[in-house]
Amino acid sequence: METLRALTPADVSACVALAADRDWPPEPAKWWFLLTAGTGFGVFDGVDLVGTAVVTRFGDVHAALSMVLVARGHGGRGLGRRVVEHALAFADIPLVSLYATAFGKPLYEKLGFRSVGRTAGHFGTLTAPPSGVSRPAGRADRARVVAEDAAVFGADRSAMWARLFDFAHEVRVADGGFAASWRNTDRLMVGPVVADSVGTAKALIADLAGDGPARVDVADPELAAWLSANGMPARFEVDQMVRGDLTGDRGRLYAPVMQALG
Structure with a gap:
C-alpha cells in the first residue's frame, strides 16, 4: 500500500536514488535547495520512495512544479498524476508553470497545462x-x-x-x-x-x-x-508549460x- 507524505532534506538521498532509477543525474545539491525553498511530496511503497513532485510557491501569485518522477517498476499505475495533483492542491494558486519533456507533456495537458514555448x-x-x-x-x-x-x-x-x-x-x-x-x-x-x-x-x-x-x-x-x-x-529541448497566464x-x-x- 503506497503512502504519500511531505519530503524533507533528510529524504535527499532517497530522491537521488529515485532519480538514478530513471537515468536522471544525481543532483543532491539541487534536491536540497528545492526541498528547502519549496515543498516536496513523495509516494512511498513501504520504505521505498517511488514517486516525487516538488512545488515552489512565490507568494500567492505563482508556483513552479518540478521533479516529477515515478520509479520504473511503478509506472502505469497513476502515481505520477496522484502526486502532481496533490502538489497542485497544496499550492492552491491559479498560475503554475513547469518545464516538460515529451514524455511528461501528455499528463500535464490532461491537467490543464498548455505549452507557451520551447527552451533548449x-x-x-x-x-x-x-x-x-x-x-x-x-x-x-x-x-x-x-x-x-x-x-x-x-x-x-x-x-x-x-x-x-x-x-x-x-x-x-x-x-x-x-x-x-x-x-x-x-x-x-x-x-x-x-x-x-x-x-x-x-x-x-x-x-x-x-x-x-x-x-x-x-x-x-x-x-x-x-x-x-x-x-x-x-543538447535537448523541453516545453515551458503553464496553467494560467504568465505575468511580468x-x-x-x-x-x-x-x-x-x-
Whole structure:
C-alpha cells in the first residue's frame, strides 16, 4: 500500500536514488535547495520512495512544479498524476508553470497545462571571452536584484533569493541586468539571466560561465545561436508549460534559475 507524505532534506538521498532509477543525474545539491525553498511530496511503497513532485510557491501569485518522477517498476499505475495533483492542491494558486519533456507533456495537458514555448539546454565550455562589463554583486546590490527579478518574473521571489544568494557560486550585476551561477554535479549552471538586451545577456553569461563545463537554458534564438557558435550547442529541448497566464516583463528573462523554478 503506497503512502504519500511531505519530503524533507533528510529524504535527499532517497530522491537521488529515485532519480538514478530513471537515468536522471544525481543532483543532491539541487534536491536540497528545492526541498528547502519549496515543498516536496513523495509516494512511498513501504520504505521505498517511488514517486516525487516538488512545488515552489512565490507568494500567492505563482508556483513552479518540478521533479516529477515515478520509479520504473511503478509506472502505469497513476502515481505520477496522484502526486502532481496533490502538489497542485497544496499550492492552491491559479498560475503554475513547469518545464516538460515529451514524455511528461501528455499528463500535464490532461491537467490543464498548455505549452507557451520551447527552451533548449545548452551544454559545453564557452569559448567566448569574459566581457568585463559586469561585477560581483555585493550586499548593497541584493535589494535591486530581488526587485528586478520580481518585475521580470511577475512575482516576489525574495524568499527564494534569501537562499539563492548563499547557494549560488556567483551573482554578478551590470548596468542592464544581473545573472547568477550555481554548481550542479560536474558543471556550472548559469541562471537566472535578466538583461535589457540580448547583448547584455551574452556579456553576463560570458562573465559567469568560466573555463569549464557549463549549462544555460535559453529560448531566445539569437542567444541560442551565439551559445552554439561558442562551444555550447543545444543538447535537448523541453516545453515551458503553464496553467494560467504568465505575468511580468518576460522579455528580459533570458534564462531561468533552473527549470525547476520557472
